[in-house]
Amino acid sequence: MDRAITDPVITEPNMAHTHMLAPDEPAGGWRRGVLKVERALIKMVEIPAALLVLAEVVVLFVGVVMRYFVHSPIVWSDELASVLFIWLAMLGSVVALQRGEHMRMTALVGALPLPKRAVLETLAVAAPLIFLVAMLHPSLEYAEDEMFVTLPALDVPNTWKAAALPVGLALMGIVAMLKLVRNANPMQVAGVIAFLAALTAVGILGTPVLKTLGNINLVIFFVGLVAAGVFAGVPIAFSFGLATLAYLSFTTNAPLTVVVGRMDEGMSHLILLSVPLFVFLGMLIEMTGMARAMVGFLASLLGHVRGGLSYVLIGAMYLVSGISGSKAADMAAVTPVLFPEMIKRGAKPGDLVALLAATGAQTETIPPSLVLITIGSVTGVSIAALFAGGLMPAVVLGVMLCILVRWRYRNEDLSGVRRASRTEILRALAIAVPAIALPFVIRAAVMEGIATATEVSTIGIVYSVVVGLLIYRQFDFKRLMPMLTATAALSGAILLIIGAATGMAWALTQSGFSQELARVMGGLPGGAATFMVVSIVAFIILGSVLEGIPAIVLFGPLLFPIARSMGIHEVHYAMVVILSMGLGLFAPPFGVGYYCATAIGGVSPDAGMKPIVGYMAALLIGLALVAAVPWFSIGFLP
Structure with missing residues (x-):
């Protein structure tokens, strides 16, 4: 069951004073141009994402027929399906972000007065953008490292599969940025970004102290930060990702490519x-x-x-x-x-x-x-x-x-x-x-x-x-x-x-x-x-x-x-x-x-x-x- 991340105007049609625009609402001036760019981009993503679903059905069903009925199994079918699958997952995540379908908890957000709700809806887009930008370079490094790993059945570098991560993260980052520009009040965006920047600065300046706290950091990041993100309406995936990113960055010396590797492993x-x-x-x-x-x-x-x-x-x-x-x-x-x-x-x-x-x-x-x-x-x-x-x-x-x-x-x-x-x-x-x-x-x-x-x-x-x-x-x-x-x-x-x-x-x-x-x-x-x-x-x-x-x-x-x-x-x-x-x-x-x-x-x-x-x-x-x-x-x- 999904908790959809929905543009505020879709759930509240009378929010004109918050400077929000619905995806199909005529926009004026530069907002119209941003809307056209967003629609063109998402169309370019939706088509291959849909075709990947169809390709998975064909590859796996043909594999069943060849193995069980023809008794001539295709040795590379599972490997190809795995490669296509990670691309499907990442491109699907891009579509879900643009459509507002990433899982989130909105019970508390929905109970707030309209102005405060609009601020949290802006945070629900800006916080994922921070994670996506921070993880882009590590994901590129991870994809480069996978060049030295060969997929045995297909006999191609694993970069063909790992490249889905930086591509998906980059596209999600672009979509999140376009949504912020198109939908949000500029003052709200500036305030939310200033708040996130201040939190980051606190983490950086507090790193020497945090490294001495041991497992207390687990409560700070994986209980406190995750709970704050989830209850504020930040999508659950990004609440998890931001907490892990902050924990590793401020309390350990572990490279962030490890996080990318674990994400790849979890989705693969x-x-x-x-x-x-x-x-x-x-x-x-x-x-x-x-x-x-x-x-x-x-x-x-x-x-x-x-x-x-x-x-x-x-x-x-x-x-x-x-x-x-x-x-x-x-x-x-x-x-x-x-x-x-x-x-x-x-x-x-x-x-x-x-x-x-x-x-x-x-x-x-x-x-x-x-x-x-x-x-x-x-x-x-x-x-x-x-x-x-x-x-x-x-x-x-x-x-x-x-x-x-x-x-x-x-x-x-x-x-x-x-x-x-x-x-x-x-x-x-x-x-x-x-x-x-x-x-x-x-x-x-x-x-x-x-x-x-x-x-x-x-x-x-x-x-x-x-x-x-x-x-x-x-x-x-x-x-x-x-x-x-x-x-x-x-x-x-x-x-x-x-x-x-x-x-x-x-x-x-x-x-x-x-x-x-x-x-x-x-x-x-x-x-x-x-x-x-x-x-x-x-x-x-x-x-x-x-x-x-x-x-x-x-x-x-x-x-x-x-x-x-x-x-x-x-x-x-x-x-x-x-x-x-x-x-x-x-x-x-x-x-x-x-x-x-x-x-x-x-x-x-x-x-x-x-x-x-x-x-x-x-x-x-x-x-x-x-x-x-x-x-x-x-x-x-x-």
Whole structure:
């Protein structure tokens, strides 16, 4: 789920007095010229970014066909996909920055008066610019050093891959500068830059003192500075990057090329290739009508019982989550189908968005969840085991939600609701079978060894295209390029966080923090039970502030070894961690998933605040059951 970095004028149309201009608003004088330059630049980036998504699908799918069906594997396919992937990540980050789609926390910023909010929105662009400028030269040095490393299969210098970093950083810097010039009040820009310059000067002048503080610097930079950036609305990736940059610059002698190397390493895990591909798959199932077919079948089965459509919503989110891997895509797919009928039956809009947000938290463990993939990439846990272990925990939480729904809708008036006939149910089933089959096709392909967790998304994409064209006959080719571009932007935003968090995690590890954390956590009274409770509380908080992916990249490598040493199965621990972060992500007041649900449902966030309390309590009970009974997570592992 992303916290979009949005130009203030888009969210506040009446901000003319702050000298902000929306991207499509006619500008006068020199601002019009800046706007034209920005649009031309981003068009030059969007096209190759979209084509890179398509290229990844082709390369990986052809690799599957050649290896499994032709029995003649292409030895260079994974290597080429890895090279294209880092370029996709960096160009996608550029598009995300221009569109205002980098993840950030805006709850506190949005509550401020308009003038103060405008200043923080300017800071949200200026602070990343500082990081981008500071990292440009180290990234060039890193790319030059990689000239001496040869990619074995392609037999070309690794600079072909590493060059994506300086190119992406430079383009993001240009975009950030153009956004500042085009959008912001010059006095605000001058004030924000003066503030950032003063902070830098304090760091430089205080370097001799900071170097004597030892691990206190971890609190200053990785707690204080990160928290200040996140709560001020600076995108999470850049908050991490700036904290790491400041820590290394002011307290150590480590070269900044190390940070670039760690970013490259974090974004280069081949398993992360599934991120853009599953995002694209989620968009495809909505466009082809597959999601609507699944929801229609469930509605024909349960639409006549009290709270029936709420059960359908829970079940539909379970099924759709198993396909798209993106919570925003899941909610957007089922909401237009169910909400109008539920409101017609008397359901309160606030209760609907509360349940929608709760189902988002419930289905976080259903494969192919992006968080599952991230955990596997940073902790070494088997992706296949995570996929198998994630199904039952979501069922447990779903049952808890259904129990609450049954109680809340016990007096629902169904006098005007007609029960679907057997013929109608069978017809709905026949229509939905190709769509319902997709999650099973994906899982079977992994379990049977046809494709890896990285490649299996391409099978889903090809399947969805074929079903959309030949069966549902819904495939709007005009939407294809925008979908590919949106996929690149969202993927770039996610992957930049992973890269920045990897650099930050490296700095934490080098400081000795990981060993100290392991010692403290391992010494807690109560052993594994206390460790599990502390982990649940910690990840609920982290999920509400940092979201799942950055929190996992930062703390997964630190905490999973501790869990293993205490005898906790790593798949069981992964499920508890993911569900805990899901609760934080979708719980107000900070959880951005909740606000995403209200935006998709077209309901005021205030309306869902009261009803979501009960749903969150039900989810918490379900989480406690999953934590207490490992069988729910590991009972179906091979």
